[in-house]
Amino acid sequence: MIASIAQRAHRNERIALNVLRFAAYFVIFAMAVLLLYLAVEGTKTFFVDRFSLFSFLFSPTYDLDSNHPGAAIFIVGTLLVTVFAIAVGGPFGIAVGVFLSEIAPPRMALVLKPAIELMVGIPSVVYGWLGLVFLVPIIREHTSSASGFSLAGAGIVLAIMILPTVISLSEDAFTSLPQALREGSFALGATRFQTIVRVLLPSASTGLAVALILGIARAVGETLAIQLVIGNATAFPVNVFAPTATLTTVIVGQMPSATEGSLQEHALFSMAFLLLIIAMLLILVVRFALRKRS
Amino acid sequence: MFRNAAIAALALGFSISIGAQAALADVSLTAAGSTALLPLVKDAAGAYQTAHPDVKISVSGGGSGTGINQAAAKAIDIGDSDILAPTHPELVDHKVAVTGFAVVVNPDVTVKSLTKQQIQSIFDGTVTNWKQFGGQDQKIVVINRTLGSGTRVVFEKTVMAPDKLVDSGLTEDATGTVISVVKQTPGAISYAAFSGTHGQPVTELAIGGVAATEANVVTGKYPFWSYEHMFTNGPATPDVQKFIDYVSNATDLLNKNAFLKVGAMKVTETDR
Numbered sequence: 310m311i312a313s314i315a316q317r318a319h320r321n322e323r324i325a326l327n328v329l330r331f332a333a334y335f336v337i338f339a340m341a342v343l344l345l346y347l348a349v350e351g352t353k354t355f356f357v358d359r360f361s362l363f364s365f366l367f368s369p370t371y372d373l374d375s376n377h378p379g380a381a382i383f384i385v386g387t388l389l390v391t392v393f394a395i396a397v398g399g400p401f402g403i404a405v406g407v408f409l410s411e412i413a414p415p416r417m418a419l420v421l422k423p424a425i426e427l428m429v430g431i432p433s434v435v436y437g438w439l440g441l442v443f444l445v446p447i448i449r450e451h452t453s454s455a456s457g458f459s460l461a462g463a464g465i466v467l468a469i470m471i472l473p474t475v476i477s478l479s480e481d482a483f484t485s486l487p488q489a490l491r492e493g494s495f496a497l498g499a500t501r502f503q504t505i506v507r508v509l510l511p512s513a514s515t516g517l518a519v520a521l522i523l524g525i526a527r528a529v530g531e532t533l534a535i536q537l538v539i540g541n542a543t544a545f546p547v548n549v550f551a552p553t554a555t556l557t558t559v560i561v562g563q564m565p566s567a568t569e570g571s572l573q574e575h576a577l578f579s580m581a582f583l584l585l586i587i588a589m590l591l592i593l594v595v596r597f598a599l600r601k602r603s
Numbered sequence: 604m605f606r607n608a609a610i611a612a613l614a615l616g617f618s619i620s621i622g623a624q625a626a627l628a629d630v631s632l633t634a635a636g637s638t639a640l641l642p643l644v645k646d647a648a649g650a651y652q653t654a655h656p657d658v659k660i661s662v663s664g665g666g667s668g669t670g671i672n673q674a675a676a677k678a679i680d681i682g683d684s685d686i687l688a689p690t691h692p693e694l695v696d697h698k699v700a701v702t703g704f705a706v707v708v709n710p711d712v713t714v715k716s717l718t719k720q721q722i723q724s725i726f727d728g729t730v731t732n733w734k735q736f737g738g739q740d741q742k743i744v745v746i747n748r749t750l751g752s753g754t755r756v757v758f759e760k761t762v763m764a765p766d767k768l769v770d771s772g773l774t775e776d777a778t779g780t781v782i783s784v785v786k787q788t789p790g791a792i793s794y795a796a797f798s799g800t801h802g803q804p805v806t807e808l809a810i811g812g813v814a815a816t817e818a819n820v821v822t823g824k825y826p827f828w829s830y831e832h833m834f835t836n837g838p839a840t841p842d843v844q845k846f847i848d849y850v851s852n853a854t855d856l857l858n859k860n861a862f863l864k865v866g867a868m869k870v871t872e873t874d875r
Contacts, residue, residue: 371770373750374767446787449787449788455742455744455788455789455790456744456746456773456784456788456791457788458773540773540774541749541773541774541775541776542770542771542772542773542774543770543771543774544770544771552772552773554774562749562750562774562776563749563750563751565665565666565668565669565672565751566665566666566667566668566669566671566672566749566750566751566752567668567672567751568668568671568672568690569672569675569676573750
């Protein structure tokens with residue numbers, strides 16, 4: 310009797326372990342297939358259509374009629390929108406993170422934290438739609454922009470969208486600091502503000518960098534919200550209130566109608582592959598930073 | 604980015620299923636594509652399902668290119684399109700209607716008529732202010748349709764040619780969005796099918812003095828029109844053929860949505 314219970318427990322454990330192992334292998338397998346697929350399709354622009362990688366990356370002429378899918382405008386668009394979002398949302402998010410970890414009374418954190426979690430749960434299309442309804446008219450009426458569709462609008466929407474990522478990660482960066490740092494600082498007579506700026510911020514810098522980089526990763530990949538407010542113009546923005554396009558908005562705008570095997574489809578795959586490479590680089594940087602810290 | 608692709612796919616799936624009305628149906632058809640043809644197909648599907656409770660028809664947009672691609676991939680039964688599909692020989696063309704398209708401007712623009720050459724110079728980027736054509740001193744905001752839009756191809760072929768349009772303006776991906784952006788943006792100009800422009804608070808420009816009306820399309824005086832196509836992968840099945848015949852003969856619905864019967868035309872596409 311006891312032996313059979315032990316046997317059954319043993320067998321169950323073996324099954325459970327195999328299920329877990331399978332799940333883990335499956336994730337690796339799925340990622341490998343995805344990478345390979347994108348790598349194959351994403352390089353057809355260069356190997357099948359013989360379009361030069363240099364022109365793809367640096368030519369601002371996206372003209373499929375003359376077989377010239379230069380993606381420079383979209384690459385620059387992605388970079389600018391991301392920089393805008395991180396420049397606005399980064400400091401703000403870190404500030405809220407500090408506040409939550411060091412200053413906020415527990416009761417306030419009780420309200421603030423679920424609010425931030427809710428921000429993550431709101432679908433991106435809702436952010437974009439709100440941007441379209443509120444931001445676009447405001448920008449149209451109060452700036453040089455004729456239509457209101459603009460880089461700035463997309464940047465602001467994105468800044469709001471990356472806030473929860475930056476806030477929760479920077480809060481973690483602060484709460485994980487040893488209490489002795491604070492106590493030592495206070496013991497030396499530093500005020501709370503001095504402690505935060507002179508002691509905690511430098512100590513948490515790696516964690517904050519990770520927060521910003523993951524915010525960047527989120528911004529680079531965002532699609533629907535941006536598409537609704539950026540105007541999708543195939544042109545470099547002449548100022549922050551001018552429309553432009555990003556890699557993601559071009560892909561989502563043109564992929565459904567791109568003919569299979571056409572240069573257009575290959576070029577869109579190349580852009581997707583480029584986005585994947587950017588995402589992988591950002592993850593690598595994060596891992597490197599975290600390893601350095603430990 | 605894959606999450607977003609997944610969202611897009613989900614959204615498409617959603618919009619396809621919105622047309623589903625009858626819970627239990629013996630025949631289930633799907634149509635997608637041209638947002639110019641969409642109002643007609645939607646109306647026709649509604650009326651057809653009322654008359655045939657055993658048939659369920661799901662209708663969605665996506666653009667002509669999407670319609671052609673999805674029909675070619677056998678993802679849908681009917682691909683709606685404003686343009687032909689020369690790269691897909693397996694698709695069978697069913698001409699169901701004729702539609703005119705209008706060049707539309709924001710209602711505050713005082714210009715009411717432009718020549719083809721003037722329209723070309725706006726869309727190729729050489730003219731950028733309405734005062735250059737006798738209007739008020741206001742920047743022209745050009746709105747194009749996405750690549751893959753049939754409306755865009757018809758515009759390029761019948762109005763822009765031999766000139767080329769320049770994509771530096773805004774881009775919107777459906778007839779409905781184009782109209783709402785033109786409506787709210789001072790100085791805006793774009794183009795869309797009559798079904799989207801008639802009765803809307805936007806100004807339909809006359810082209811070379813010829814008003815954007817069905818009567819002028821029939822006689823060929825107005826150049827900006829095209830046949831509307833329903834593509835099937837191979838010959839249409841009897842169920843699909845019945846619906847296609849229904850659409851092309853639904854006089855009331857065609858009139859209501861500003862479409863013309865194919866047989867009503869006094870000119871052909873090659874006369875342009």
